[in-house]
Amino acid sequence: MEKSRPGVRLTALRVLRGTVVLAGLLAFGQPVLAGGFLQGHYPLLQAHEVAAMILAAVVLLSLVVALLAWRPGGAPGALPRGQLITLVVIAVQMMLGFSRELIIHVPLGVGVLILVLKNAERVWKLPLRAPAAGAAEPSEQASPAEVDA
Ligand code: HEM
Numbered sequence: 001m002e003k004s005r006p007g008v009r010l011t012a013l014r015v016l017r018g019t020v021v022l023a024g025l026l027a028f029g030q031p032v033l034a035g036g037f038l039q040g041h042y043p044l045l046q047a048h049e050v051a052a053m054i055l056a057a058v059v060l061l062s063l064v065v066a067l068l069a070w071r072p073g074g075a076p077g078a079l080p081r082g083q084l085i086t087l088v089v090i091a092v093q094m095m096l097g098f099s100r101e102l103i104i105h106v107p108l109g110v111g112v113l114i115l116v117l118k119n120a121e122r123v124w125k126l127p128l129r130a131p132a133a134g135a136a137e138p139s140e141q142a143s144p145a146e147v148d149a
Contacts, residue, residue, distance in 0.1 A: 004074025006129070012069035013128055016079070019062040020120035023086075026055040027116040030109055052094050059087045062119070075126060082122055086115040 029051055036044040063083035069075040093112055096105040 003072075005072040006074070009069055009073030009075050010128055012065050012073050013075065013123065013126060015065045016062060016069060016123045019058055019065065020116070020123045023055060023058045023062065023116045024120050026051055026058065027113045030055070030112075034106075034109070049097070052090070052097065056087065056090050056094065059083060059090060059116075063087055066123075078122060079119075079126075082115070082119045086112070086119060089115060 030048060033044045033048040033051060037048060063080060066075075066079040066083045070077050070080050089108070089112055093105065093108050096102075096108065
């Protein structure tokens, strides 16, 4: 079996802690920018589009880093899986935005925000140091008291 690399895991989790917060802020900003556009501040549609592209890039970067945290870092595979699902949903969301399918685009925007927040929770719940040999990874359901960050 391939040995895990605690150094890679530590660096990757540190980077991920930053990228998931950035993705959260961008996802929170999207309804605000869209609302401003709908209220008549038309340049905000351009900002909404640019923010969508930056969000997609940040989630792509998070996916690459989460893959490294998983292999060789030894972190749970749920990390890259969550980022991959989020990236695919954001790509669909952007296509729906460009084609003005707002009846799906607006509710899916809420879905994107939930996915991004779930990814952030998953990353921030993981301790920065590797679990001791033989110890289990904190599960998704672990209470905050069980997880020291
Ligand atoms: C985080 C998720 C989101 C992404 C990635 C995203 C992406 C996009 C993109 C790429 C466009 C096309 C922009 C253009 O044509 O220049 C667009 C348009 C739009 N989006 Fe979003 N969006 C998101 C969330 C939302 C949310 C939550 C709302 C509403 C609450 C919303 C409302 C709109 C509106 C009103 C338009 C303009 C449609 C039109 O031109 O008539 N979006 N979005």
